[in-house]
Amino acid sequence: MATANTPPAPASPLERPGTFKRLYLWTLSLAARPAAQLWLAVVAFVESSFFLIPADVLFVPMALANPRRAYRYALIATAFSTFGGIAGYALGYFAFDALARPVLAFYGKLAAFEALRACAGPDTTLLLLTTSGLAHLPPIKVVTILAGAVHVGLGFFVISCILARGARFFALAFLLRSYGPAIRHFIERRLKLIAFGGASLVILLYFGLKLLTGSGQLLSC
Structure with missing residues (x-):
């Protein structure tokens, strides 16, 4: 039985103070390297299965440094x-x-994954992919x-990816x-909120259509 003096469970390595920031800064530093395009490919690949930092962190400074190569x-x-x-x-x-399972546990995402797997059927999973x-x-x-x-x-x-x-x-x-460095502050501070709003709208539209059409359960749990 746990007591007030029982030490807390050890944190994931990524939850230790400063770990995320160091990883973020290291990823950001890759943009200035001669092999930046190769690193962009690597980070974009590993982000989708086990890496913590999104490829956007590397992509944005690269596109700013060379706008003609942005696309x-x-x-x-x-x-x-x-x-x-x-x-993945x-x-x-x-x-x-x-x-x-060990990868998800390492990142502290196993509980969230199990909750999603319990409730999400194939069609809902495609929505989450979007x-x-x-x-x-x-x-x-x-x-x-x-x-x-x-x-x-x-x-x-x-196709969804x-x-x-x-x-x-x-x-x-x-x-x-189109806008160069002037848009960077907006991207770093506001674009994620706009994308979050757009993703939320997609979710609401999906569930609204499911309710209107009566096409089965919204979730499988």
Whole structure:
């Protein structure tokens, strides 16, 4: 039985003070390296299955430094984010207990994942793929693994990744190419809120249509 003197459970390595900030700054520093495009591909790939920092952190300063290549960077980020999503899907589909569960536990996302898996059917998971691609809601790595675990069709999964993540990166490329450094503050402070609002609207529209059409349960739990 726990007492007032019982020490708390050890925190995840990523919850220790300063860990996230150091990882963020290291990712940001990659934008100034000669192999920045390669690093963008790597970060976009690993973000979709196990890495904590989103590729946007690297993409934005790269596009600002070279606006003429903004759409090229958006294509790289979209393509490798989709490839990383497929890797996360495979973890959920083929190796959830052996590999995906420890990854989710390491990031402190296992409880959130189990709650989603208990309630989300394949169609709801596709909706979550859209909102996570647009606004990281829920985190991309959680939803890609979930898609594999509930056996969403791979073709639909890939299309949703391309459309949602492509929309995010190409919208950023357009803004950065058109407005340059002046738009950076807006992107860092406001764009996430707008994307969150858009993702919330997609969710509301989805559930509204489900209610109006009476097409089964909203959730499977």
